[in-house]
Amino acid sequence: MIRLEVLEALDGLLWFGSGEEVSKRFSISQPTVSRYCRKALDLFGLSLDRQAGEWELLGDQDLLRLEGEVHQLARGAGYRPLRLEATCWSAAALCADLAPGWMLGLSESVGVKRNLQLLKDRVVDCWLAGLPDLPASVQADLVSIQLARMPVFFTCAPGYPLLQRRYLDFRDIAPFPMLPLPAGFYPRIESSLKLIGLWNAGIPVARHRRDQWEGMAESGLMVGYGTPLSLGACGGRLCRLPLNLPLDSGYSLIVHRDLLLHPLFNGLTDFLLSRIRDLALECPEIAVVYE
Structure with a gap:
């Protein structure tokens, strides 16, 4: 060995x-x-x-x-801490002061492919993945446990012209530049945006960078996307538009089946659920779905 x-x-x-x-x-x-x-x-x-x-x-x-x-x-x-990877926003909102026995990754990989591979190869032990873009199916020894559900909505910078409207539909959004997403990295979001005619493909990127994502919307250039978690973390640099995307977001823990009953995994689940419940008290749009 x-x-x-x-x-x-x-x-x-x-x-x-x-x-x-x-x-x-x-x-x-x-x-x-x-x-x-x-x-x-x-x-x-x-x-x-x-x-x-x-x-x-x-x-x-x-x-x-x-x-x-x-x-x-x-x-x-x-003998060593177990390893958790997360999304950018779930790490910021849910994983601060992580439960003992766990090490958190950089939480900046874009898309699902990279983190799923790290999990399959047992480089990481657990993945706090964002919905809706979980893989359509995971290998037999992986288990997905959904913890939270929340809406996805359009965002923009303060002072953006669309903020003057009380009601919006997708036709109102269409004339404005949309935040580009790398093709193939978020298949279900991509499919949904294509369905409503608002897809804008961007260059492939491997890691989350604020200037390539939120920064482009915060600067007033583009309409972006957000959830209650991501909007809260922006500190007022983005505003919510009165229009949701036709899909929900949320978070699921994906873990190898042989770790499912491990005390540290149960402790991590309880820790994250406690954070989600606290956030749900402040924002009723965040729904705890764990059973």
């Missing part, structure tokens, strides 16, 4: 994207991160390639995935 800290370095590079961040999170020097990564890659006969700003493994990863299962068991036994 490969030592915990050696595979930890490779997992960290895949998870965080940079040796500098791995060094910070795991308190080891960057040269040691590089050395451990090389040792792990050599052991499993793999190599790394940089694609769209993310590190990808090349080669047969079957043995590495089996080793990942063993290391996940070690984290579950308390």
Whole structure:
């Protein structure tokens, strides 16, 4: 079995994207991160390639995935913190002062593909994923547990012309520039926007950047999208328009079935539900759906 800290370095590079961040999170020097990564890659006969700003493994990863299962068991036994990834807004609103025993990722990956792969490969142990764009189906050993539901609405900067209207429909929005989303990254949102004629494809991006997303709406250039969680986190830099998209948002925890009854997972679920219930008291549009 490969030592915990050696595979930890490779997992960290895949998870965080940079040796500098791995060094910070795991308190080891960057040269040691590089050395451990090389040792792990050599052991499993793999190599790394940089694609769209993310590190990808090349080669047969079957043995590495089996080793990942063993290391996940070690984290579950308390030798290391379990690993949680989240969306940008769920991390900001729900994951501050995270429950003990968990480490939170950067929470800035765009779309669902990257985080789902990290979960399948057991690089991360749990994913707080945003609705509606959960994968249509997940592999048999993954379980999805919905925690919250909330509307998605259009947003704009203060002073935007559309704020003068008390009522809006999609035809009123259509003449204005829409915030672009990368094609294929949010399939259900993309399908919904295409259905109402408001889809605007953007360039593919791997990580969330405010200047590429909220910043484009906050600057007064575009109509954007928001939820009660994201709007609250903007601190007044965005305003809600009186028109919802024809879909709901929300959050689900996706976890490997063999961690489903783990005390730390149950503790995480209780922690997140407590945060959601507190927010729901302030905003009735946020619905707790966990049973």
